[in-house]
Amino acid sequence: MNKYSSADCSRVASSIRRIMEDDPAPKPGDYREAAAVPGGRRHFENSVKREIRPLVRHLRSLRKRVRASEEQNESQKRLLAMVAHDVKNPLTAILGYAGMLANRLKSLPTESRYTANICTAAETLYRLINDLVDLAAMESGKLRINPRPMDLRAVLRDVRALTSLEARRRGIRLGFECPPDLPKATGDPWRLEQVIQNLCVNALQYTPRNGRVGVSAKKTAEGLRITVRDTGIGIPAKELPYIFDRHFQGQAAQARHKTGLGLGLAICREIVRMHGAEISVASRPGRGSAFSFTLPLSAPA
Ligand SMILES: Nc1ncnc2c1ncn2[C@@H]1O[C@H](COP(=O)(O)OP(=O)(O)OP(=O)(O)O)[C@@H](O)[C@H]1O
Ligand SMILES: [Mg+2]
Incomplete structure (x- = not known):
């Protein structure tokens, strides 16, 4: 039987690899030559299978990973939106009451410094939460305007x-x-x-x-x-x-x-x-x- 030499096999394999790697200049002559050798077609096919099998396995595992990360992303976004919403409500109360307290304590310098610090910290937190809510809305295409x-x-x-x-x-x-x-x-x-x-x-x-x-x-x-x-x-x-x-x-x-x-x-x-x-x-x-x-x-x- 006219067997393919290992040099032929590796030539076929490397030209297949070139195709898979999107080589801009594959050499199609390699394949035609390979198919013309008696029995070459089968070797050629085996060679293709051998090259393709790990690729298919790799693609399958990639697809699985992409799906898993998409699901994780979605649940993270939902969690973020929920947490942000639930944190905003108590924060609004802190801001409101701290503001009222600051008003009442105006005449006491130390106490009003403390309440001013509470207000500043709560405002910073409020801004961060708002930005996170907007980011979550932006990422899920739900940010809306009312012009x-x-x-x-x-x-x-x-x-x-x-x-x-x-x-x-x-x-x-x-x-x-x-x-x-x-x-x-x-x-x-x-x-x-x-x-x-x-x-x-x-x-x-x-x-x-x-x-x-x-x-x-x-x-x-x-x-x-x-x-x-x-x-x-x-x-x-x-x-x-x-x-x-x-x-x-x-x-x-x-x-x-x-x-x-x-x-x-x-x-x-x-x-x-x-x-x-x-x-x-x-x-x-x-x-x-x-x-x-x-x-x-x-x-x-
Ligand atoms: N007026 C400005 N002068 C100098 N640098 C600026 C100014 N505005 C924005 N930048 C630069 O652009 C970056 C991005 O601004 P951006 O407002 O998005 O983020 P941030 O101010 O760092 O944080 P955050 O707004 O979330 O509190 C800043 O970190 C800063 O490097
Ligand atoms: Mg900023």
């Missing part, structure tokens, strides 16, 4: 109320600039307040004492442009492409702000995208940063 004609001035007023105390505490000048005749935009006021507040919190966190943070809204040819600017530490060019990625935290930023999860900007980008816009950043290390996006104007009634 309607809205007054951006009212949104900026709320953001000012929520951030000015923190700015004072940090010794940073916080300014808002918004013309009185600003037309209405289309958007979800609650979600946009979250975005602008998040950008302000970042600006405050990454700006040293005596710096400035400014929020402005103005009409442009494209719509309503919102910018949050600071005179802070800025962002190194090599980090800029990643700052909107989930869980990314810059090196200098991490050193200043240890409690974050690196989710703020990822959530901002998602919400802004849901409004059909894109958030952009310009920054110079040591000089400051500016984050902007443009909302569509609402059609006149």
Whole structure:
């Protein structure tokens, strides 16, 4: 019987391997040559089987692992959403009562310092939980917005109320600039307040004492442009492409702000995208940063 030599076999095997490894230049001549040898076809088939068997086994085990990890992922997401929801409720009570206590203890300096610390810690926790809830919603495609004609001035007023105390505490000048005749935009006021507040919190966190943070809204040819600017530490060019990625935290930023999860900007980008816009950043290390996006104007009634 005309047997295939081991050199032939290994040639066939290696050309099959090339195909499996997606070699851009397989040599089809190898196969035709192999099949032309008497008995070569059977050897060729055996050789193919021998090569393919472990591959099939590997693919099966891979498929099993992918399925298991998908199921685990799903149950982790469900657990996260549940825990986040169940933690938020008692936290809201802590925040509410701590706020009332702080009011009553205003005249006692030590006690009011303690209650202020409780409030700050609870607020940080609340922000983290909210970000986790939003992340879970984002990952399961359940983050929703409710766009309607809205007054951006009212949104900026709320953001000012929520951030000015923190700015004072940090010794940073916080300014808002918004013309009185600003037309209405289309958007979800609650979600946009979250975005602008998040950008302000970042600006405050990454700006040293005596710096400035400014929020402005103005009409442009494209719509309503919102910018949050600071005179802070800025962002190194090599980090800029990643700052909107989930869980990314810059090196200098991490050193200043240890409690974050690196989710703020990822959530901002998602919400802004849901409004059909894109958030952009310009920054110079040591000089400051500016984050902007443009909302569509609402059609006149
Ligand atoms: N105004 C800013 N000035 C300098 N760096 C910034 C500014 N805003 C964001 N960054 C950089 O972008 C990174 C990502 O920001 P993001 O808000 O997503 O996360 P974080 O602030 O670190 O944590 P979290 O928002 O979850 O509390 C930050 O870690 C920081 O490196
Ligand atoms: Mg942040």
